[in-house]
Amino acid sequence: VTSFFVNGKSVQVDDDPATPLLWVLRDSLGMTGTKFGCGMALCGACTVHLDGKAIRSCVAPLSRAEGKHVTTIEGLSSDLSHPLQRAWIEVDVPQCGYCQSGQIMSAAVLLHENPKPTDKDIDEAMSGNICRCGTYPRIRRAIHRAAEMAAEKSAR
Amino acid sequence: MSTTLIPPAAKLARREFLKTSAALGGGLCIAAYVPELAAAAAGPADGVFAPNAFVRIAPDDSVTLILNHSEMGQGIYTSLPMLLNEELEAEWSKIKIEAAPVDPAYNHSLFGIQMTGGSTTTPSEWERFRRMGAMARIMLVQAAAQKWSVDPSSCHVEKGAVIHAASGKKATYGSLVNDAAQLKPPQNIPLKDPKQFTLVGKPTRRLDTPSKVNGSAQFGLDVKVPGMLFAVVLRPPVFGAKLTTVDGSEALKIKGVRAVEQIPSGVAVIADKFWAAKQAREKVKANWDEGENASLSTAKMLQDFSKLSATPGTLAKKSGDPASALQSAAKTITAEYDVPYLAHAMMEPLNCVIDFRGDTAEIWTGTQFETIDRAAAAKVLGLSPEKIKLNTTLLGGGFGRRANPDSDWVVEAAHVAKIAKAPVKVVWTREDDLAGGWYRPMWHDRFAAGLDAQGNPVAWTHTIVGQSILTGTAFEQFGVKDGVDSASVEGAADLLYGIPNLQVDLHSPKIGVPVQWWRSVGHSHTGFSVEGFFDEVAHAGGKDPYELRRKLLANQPRMLAVLNLVAEKAGWGKPLPAGRGRGIATHFSFDSYVAQVVEASVEKNGDVRVHRVVCAVDCGRAINPDIVKAQMEGGIIFGLTAALKTEITLDRGRVQQTNFHDYQMLRMFESPAIEVHIVPSEANPTGVGEPGVPPAAPALANAIFAATGKRVRRLPIRPADLVTEGTSKS
Numbered sequence: 025v026t027s028f029f030v031n032g033k034s035v036q037v038d039d040d041p042a043t044p045l046l047w048v049l050r051d052s053l054g055m056t057g058t059k060f061g062c063g064m065a066l067c068g069a070c071t072v073h074l075d076g077k078a079i080r081s082c083v084a085p086l087s088r089a090e091g092k093h094v095t096t097i098e099g100l101s102s103d104l105s106h107p108l109q110r111a112w113i114e115v116d117v118p119q120c121g122y123c124q125s126g127q128i129m130s131a132a133v134l135l136h137e138n139p140k141p142t143d144k145d146i147d148e149a150m151s152g153n154i155c156r157c158g159t160y161p162r163i164r165r166a167i168h169r170a171a172e173m174a175a176e177k178s179a180r
Numbered sequence: 181m182s183t184t185l186i187p188p189a190a191k192l193a194r195r196e197f198l199k200t201s202a203a204l205g206g207g208l209c210i211a212a213y214v215p216e217l218a219a220a221a222a223g224p225a226d227g228v229f230a231p232n233a234f235v236r237i238a239p240d241d242s243v244t245l246i247l248n249h250s251e252m253g254q255g256i257y258t259s260l261p262m263l264l265n266e267e268l269e270a271e272w273s274k275i276k277i278e279a280a281p282v283d284p285a286y287n288h289s290l291f292g293i294q295m296t297g298g299s300t301t302t303p304s305e306w307e308r309f310r311r312m313g314a315m316a317r318i319m320l321v322q323a324a325a326q327k328w329s330v331d332p333s334s335c336h337v338e339k340g341a342v343i344h345a346a347s348g349k350k351a352t353y354g355s356l357v358n359d360a361a362q363l364k365p366p367q368n369i370p371l372k373d374p375k376q377f378t379l380v381g382k383p384t385r386r387l388d389t390p391s392k393v394n395g396s397a398q399f400g401l402d403v404k405v406p407g408m409l410f411a412v413v414l415r416p417p418v419f420g421a422k423l424t425t426v427d428g429s430e431a432l433k434i435k436g437v438r439a440v441e442q443i444p445s446g447v448a449v450i451a452d453k454f455w456a457a458k459q460a461r462e463k464v465k466a467n468w469d470e471g472e473n474a475s476l477s478t479a480k481m482l483q484d485f486s487k488l489s490a491t492p493g494t495l496a497k498k499s500g501d502p503a504s505a506l507q508s509a510a511k512t513i514t515a516e517y518d519v520p521y522l523a524h525a526m527m528e529p530l531n532c533v534i535d536f537r538g539d540t541a542e543i544w545t546g547t548q549f550e551t552i553d554r555a556a557a558a559k560v561l562g563l564s565p566e567k568i569k570l571n572t573t574l575l576g577g578g579f580g581r582r583a584n585p586d587s588d589w590v591v592e593a594a595h596v597a598k599i600a601k602a603p604v605k606v607v608w609t610r611e612d613d614l615a616g617g618w619y620r621p622m623w624h625d626r627f628a629a630g631l632d633a634q635g636n637p638v639a640w641t642h643t644i645v646g647q648s649i650l651t652g653t654a655f656e657q658f659g660v661k662d663g664v665d666s667a668s669v670e671g672a673a674d675l676l677y678g679i680p681n682l683q684v685d686l687h688s689p690k691i692g693v694p695v696q697w698w699r700s701v702g703h704s705h706t707g708f709s710v711e712g713f714f715d716e717v718a719h720a721g722g723k724d725p726y727e728l729r730r731k732l733l734a735n736q737p738r739m740l741a742v743l744n745l746v747a748e749k750a751g752w753g754k755p756l757p758a759g760r761g762r763g764i765a766t767h768f769s770f771d772s773y774v775a776q777v778v779e780a781s782v783e784k785n786g787d788v789r790v791h792r793v794v795c796a797v798d799c800g801r802a803i804n805p806d807i808v809k810a811q812m813e814g815g816i817i818f819g820l821t822a823a824l825k826t827e828i829t830l831d832r833g834r835v836q837q838t839n840f841h842d843y844q845m846l847r848m849f850e851s852p853a854i855e856v857h858i859v860p861s862e863a864n865p866t867g868v869g870e871p872g873v874p875p876a877a878p879a880l881a882n883a884i885f886a887a888t889g890k891r892v893r894r895l896p897i898r899p900a901d902l903v904t905e906g907t908s909k910s
Binding site: 062 | 821
């Protein structure tokens with residue numbers, strides 16, 4: 025049995041510790057906000073946070089999560105209040121939307137580490153996440169907008 | 181003029197289905213008016229006002245719209261409600277969306293089957309959805325007027341309420357549902373003058389965005405059914421190979437594996453969880469009789485296609501006397517263009533859940549082809565289609581792949597469901613998706629043009645080589661006329677440029693690789709080749725490529741306006757930083773006019789940088805201008821990905837690409853700045869999902885020529901061909 029925390033809640037699962045965290049989240053815990061796109065850490069659709077760092081859960085074995093904190097898109101906020109969610113809605117980023125959980129989770133780590141990213145910072149942080157619908161220009165705009173929103177909030 | 185509003189496949193599908201459901205032919209809108217049918221279609225709960233198949237209003241004022249087209253990113257879960265609510269005038273925030281069940285009431289108003297494709301959703305629903313909204317509003321107003329004993333014409337509606345201004349009376353829609361439900365639907369349903377539109381034409385935020393930023397959006401892969409098993413399928417290494425022997429004993433030893441069994445498309449591995457099934461599949465030992473496709477090689481096809489294109493094909497278009505015009509021309513130029521097989525590579529791999537209960541079944545999948553999929557599954561399961569409930573989920577991208585003429589992934593899942601003895605979710609991996617066929621065909625285009633002494637083109641011949649998408653399918657007899665598949669020559673045979681002597685002919689070799697429509701279909705190759713060669717013609721005649729287009733589009737006012745707008749916004753002719761070039765391209769598809777200007781440069785090692793793309797579009801009335809812009813942006817990225825990155829190749833019959841490391845997508849750091857300009861129009865809306873794709877690749881190729889003097893005639897662009905210094909990049 026592997027014990028860890030998902031979005032602050034303690035969970036125990038009896039999956040093989042070699043099972044990728046993605047499938048534990050989706051099929052054992054029923055949390056389907058985290059997506060499967062490639063299974064090889066090539067597309068970023070499965071991005072979650074492990075103790076605050078962005079990881080590709082499709083190649084991270086369950087054993088890596090033992091005792092640690094996993095944050096998924098479902099845990100970003102309970103009410104769409106995270107600046108990235110607000111910015112994504114304001115800019116209307118998603119098309120099909122399938123990759124957006126991963127995009128937002130990658131962007132969240134970027135903004136946490138770098139509250140005012142440049143275009144180049146965004147290129148570097150976000151190029152591991154593929155969007156087949158081609159929402160990249162809007163993702164870029166929304167990250168800048170979220171940075172502004174977060175700054176406004178902390179200035180108040 | 182092209183008739184791409186109705187893609188050939190759908191045209192025939194329409195006829196096919198009208199034959200079998202003659203009562204519905206031409207009466208598709210009427211079907212939506214029949215209350216019994218509407219009730220059967222979406223089963224409204226008691227106390228809910230259901231004036232037609234598309235609208236449900238509950239006593240709590242909530243308005244549920246039943247949408248008969250699939251949301252795959254193109255925004256129709258917002259633009260269809262906008263059309264309907266333009267007339268209904270419910271409170272926008274109270275609108276909820278539900279996917280329609282399969283029912284004739286929800287058939288495509290042009291094609292006669294329930295489907296989404298061909299960039300036709302908004303054009304085909306432009307009138308029906310407004311009428312459905314107006315119908316509900318008229319009945320609500322009548323109900324209120326009766327209650328108040330006033331003339332309906334003295335009432336008006338506002339934000340989900342009927343108001344009688346003279347008396348100050350007001351009733352919300354929810355409070356009127358019981359009374360309205362007693363009324364007969366109106367015979368006459370007038371629509372607003374577009375000048376009075378308050379919603380249509382306004383940038384409006386998408387209704388599906390909140391669910392797509394908190395993980396709650398339900399795609400097919402997210403469906404959970406109690407007791408559900410998971411399956412993957414081991415498919416043959418070569419298209420059409422037959423299984424000779426299979427040994428699943430090692431696979432069955434993996435914990436949680438329930439069954440390893442042969443099905444028509446391969447070997448199904450069924451387990452309690454996906455991960456167990458996937459691991460078990462790797463342990464299945466299978467032998468195949470690979471058959472004739474084991475010798476397929478795209479490298480050889482490239483040569484074969486070129487040779488074939490030097491011989492006359494089946495005539496698709498002829499005007500004037502191209503042969504003698506070429507002969508007497510002051511100057512002639514020729515060129516050959518190539519594009520590869522391409523996979524759709526939607527981010528959500530194919531998947532399908534089926535709960536087969538013996539005498540009934542339920543299906544959950546993200547599909548563009550509800551009627552066809554349900555019928556195909558019914559055949560496998562031995563049920564009549566009415567015994568199957570098909571639930572359309574959100575689609576994690578479609579691009580045509582989820583409108584499969586054979587319903588390949590649904591049929592396969594039905595075979596798995598027959599042996600699973602429980603609800604089962606069949607999941608494709610990315611490797612399965614890329615090797616799974618149903619590609620955009622590989623194409624070869626051979627051109628010749630004759631120029632007069634002033635450098636104007638007077639003759640244009642174009643020979644196309646590539647597999648027919650429709651031939652060999654049940655649709656062949658309808659979609660292929662006189663040996664010409666119109667999907668092969670669209671964008672070429674309907675050339676808008678005024679060139680007096682024009683000829684387009686076609687070779688459609690039969691090859692054992694399954695092919696399918698892929699975002700913009702035939703235009704995905706003709707856009708590139710025609711606009712690339714046009715640029716060559718302009719340069720050969722000493723003309724500016726923009727000015728020559730202007731001249732030859734003099735009789736095409738809508739395209740001319742788009743062209744002029746894009747040139748103005750892009751600053752055509754203005755100086756650029758050293759090393760950069762501008763390329764321009766236009767393309768007419770799905771009844772929309774699009775022009776794009778790309779700014780690009782090439783590094784010394786041959787790497788291409790796309791700096792900026794400016795796009796102008798005339799798609800008739802833009803229902804939601806922000807969605808139109810988003811679709812152009814996405815179409816441009818899709819087109820640039822095909823230009824710079826992707827190709828499916830085969831060697832010894834095997835697909836050589838396996839995942840996103842060797843089937844690369846454009847990524848954030850390669851994504852250019854994009855500006856989209858919409859030509860204001862009061863014409864009826866036309867296609868938006870696909871027309872942004874075709875001009876991107878040629879505009880880039882033409883920009884590379886402007887920057888480097890090197891002509892790109894083959895996609896994807898190979899940096900090795902563009903190296904200016906040192907050794908070529910591997």
